[in-house]
Structure formats: structure tokens, C-alpha cells
Amino acid sequence: MSTRAQVTSLAHVRGALPDGHQDARALALKLCERLSDRDSEGANALILADAAVDFGPAGTRGTFSEEGTKFFCDLISAFPDLRLTVHSVVADSEAAVIEITVEGTQGADFLGIHNQEKHIDVDQAWVITAAHGRITSIRAYWCQTQLYRRLGVKRLDQISITG
Amino acid sequence: MSRVDATEVVNSFFDAYRTHDVERMVDLCNEMARFRSMPFEVWRKQRVIRGDGKANTVGKILWRGLIESFPDLTNRVTKIISDNDGNVAAEVVISGTQAKPWSSVRSQGRSFQSPHLFVFHVNADGKIDNIRSYSDNAGVRAQLGCLDVD
Numbered sequence: 001m002s003t004r005a006q007v008t009s010l011a012h013v014r015g016a017l018p019d020g021h022q023d024a025r026a027l028a029l030k031l032c033e034r035l036s037d038r039d040s041e042g043a044n045a046l047i048l049a050d051a052a053v054d055f056g057p058a059g060t061r062g063t064f065s066e067e068g069t070k071f072f073c074d075l076i077s078a079f080p081d082l083r084l085t086v087h088s089v090v091a092d093s094e095a096a097v098i099e100i101t102v103e104g105t106q107g108a109d110f111l112g113i114h115n116q117e118k119h120i121d122v123d124q125a126w127v128i129t130a131a132h133g134r135i136t137s138i139r140a141y142w143c144q145t146q147l148y149r150r151l152g153v154k155r156l157d158q159i160s161i162t163g
Numbered sequence: 164m165s166r167v168d169a170t171e172v173v174n175s176f177f178d179a180y181r182t183h184d185v186e187r188m189v190d191l192c193n194e195m196a197r198f199r200s201m202p203f204e205v206w207r208k209q210r211v212i213r214g215d216g217k218a219n220t221v222g223k224i225l226w227r228g229l230i231e232s233f234p235d236l237t238n239r240v241t242k243i244i245s246d247n248d249g250n251v252a253a254e255v256v257i258s259g260t261q262a263k264p265w266s267s268v269r270s271q272g273r274s275f276q277s278p279h280l281f282v283f284h285v286n287a288d289g290k291i292d293n294i295r296s297y298s299d300n301a302g303v304r305a306q307l308g309c310l311d312v313d
Binding site: 056057088090091092095096097099123124125127139141142143144145146148149153154155156157 | 201202204206242244245246250251252254278279280282295297298299300301302304305310311312313
């Protein structure tokens with residue numbers, strides 16, 4: 001799959017398994033769809049509570065129930081017009097890598113960065129593993145410098161001071 | 164190209180990177196191979212310069228620059244995900260100790276370790292024709308002792 005279109009329907013998605021479970025590719029796309037829909041409960045339902053999450057650039061690591069739910073909730077709250085655009089998916093039977101652009105206009109503080117109503121567009125790649133129809137881990141790659149630059153942060157040790 | 168072959172090409176790419184053999188890295192790509200380093204962007208007054216171009220131009224310059232600034236630069240491939248269409252994603256930890264300035268970061272002799280994700284496409288001739296890399300420059304700059312965003 002290679003598209004720059006926002007995910008609006010999963011009807012075309014490969015990955016629905018015969019037993020009704022979905023593989024990593026389908027779950028990854030569904031996760032993007034639900035985050036774009038600001039459906040945090042729907043997103044959470046795709047992920048095991050003890051799934052390992054690693055949003056390394058944000059310094060967020062741990063289990064989904066302890067760290068991931070808050071991260072997604074904060075993301076959705078801080079960017080009311082959040083949009084995730086999927087560009088490509090590489091997947092095997094257990095894992096999927098999705099390349100996405102995360103866009104939105106800041107409407108609240110995020111990761112300690114004061115809200116200045118600035119716009120972000122940050123290219124990211126997420127590695128998602130799945131088993132038995134649920135996401136078992138998420139590792140995300142992006143450049144935090146790009147996020148800081150777009151939100152007006154000048155120094156890595158003073159992220160609450162924006163200009 | 165079979166899945167195994169595409170993965171082998173990508174592993175060869177990182178073997179060459181580990182031995183600082185940039186010519187070999189480029190030889191594994193076809194002449195028109197695209198390269199984009201997602202974190203690379205330089206904001207000027209009128210435009211933004213991105214790390215986007217060909218592997219044998221932009222890629223070569225960025226890889227050589229890293230090797231020159233970090234003479235012990237190395238990499239460790241931690242996971243590879245591939246499909247049957249020549250797409251290969253590789254999670255790789257890149258590390259090194261700074262000996263010379265790197266971009267705007269002056270050398271304080273510090274070391275960094277940075278998780279990267281590369282997405283390759285290997286064509287039917289066994290050549291890489293597309294590379295995109297994702298990593299966190301903020302993490303690298305902080306480890307090197309540079310706390311300015313730009």
C-alpha cells in the first residue's frame with residue numbers, strides 16, 4: 001500500500017484474518033483512523049493493556065495502560081484537528097511499519113510545551129506488532145527537534161519556554 | 164526479488180555502513196535511488212533545506228559527514244520486517260563518539276546512541292531504489308551536549 005490519502009475507510013485493507021481477527025497491518029491502519037477520528041476509547045480498544053509502548057522522542061516508555069493511554073489522550077486533546085496521514089505500510093505476519101505524517105494545530109499544552117496555536121506536521125514511522133487480533137507493542141520514530149521547531153521551543157532543556 | 168534476497172541486500176548495506184564503506188553502500192543502490200533523511204532540515208529565512216535527494220548525492224554526503232565526525236561510527240540491526248514486494252524496514256541502533264563538528268554541534272568528545280528506522284525498497288535487479296530514515300536529532304544533540312534546538 002502506498003498512499004498519501006488520509007485513512008477514511010478500511011474496506012480496502014488487506015489483513016482481516018479468517019477468524020475475524022486482524023493482523024498488524026489492519027490494526028495499524030485502524031489505529032490511525034481512530035486517532036484521526038479523535039476516538040481515544042476506540043484506539044485504546046485495539047491495544048492490549050500490557051502492550052509495550054515506546055514513544056522514545058517524547059520520553060514515553062512503558063506499558064500501554066500506564067503510559068500509552070495518557071500519551072494518546074494528550075495528543076488528541078492538544079491537537080483538536082489532529083490528522084494522521086498514512087503514506088506506506090510494510091508488513092509481515094507479525095508486525096507492520098507504517099509511515100505517517102501527524103498534523104494538527106496546537107490547542108492545549110503538550111509534553112510540557114505551552115500552547116501557541118502553532119501547526120505541526122511531523123513525519124513519523126511506527127512499528128506495530130500484533131497477536132490474536134490486538135496490538136502487542138508500538139515503537140514510534142520521529143524527530144523531536146522538528147516538533148520543537150514547529151511549536152516554537154528553542155532549547156532542549158527549556159521546553160516550557162517558547163518563542 | 165524474493166523476500167530473503169531483499170533482506171540480504173539491506174543487511175549488506177548496514178555491513179558496509181559499519182565498515183565505513185560508503186562506495187559499497189552506494190553500489191548497493193541503483194543510480195536513481197532516492198534518499199530521504201526525515202530529521203534533516205535546515206530552516207533558512209526563505210526556505211527549508213531538507214535531506215532529500217539521491218542516495219549517491221545527498222545520501223553519500225550525509226553518511227560521509229557522519230563517519231568523519233564520528234570515526235568509530237557503528238550500527239546494530241535489531242529487527243527487520245519485510246514483505247514480498249521488495250519493501251524492507253530495518254530498526255537499527257547507530258552509535259559513535261564525536262571527534263569533529265557535526266552540523267552545528269561542536270565536538271565535546273561525547274558519544275551518542277540513537278535508534279533509527281530505515282525503510283528500503285529493493286527492486287527486481289536486487290538494487291535499492293528508495294531509502295527513508297527516521298530518527299530523533301533532539302536525542303542525539305542532547306547526548307552530544309548541545310541543547311539548542313537549532
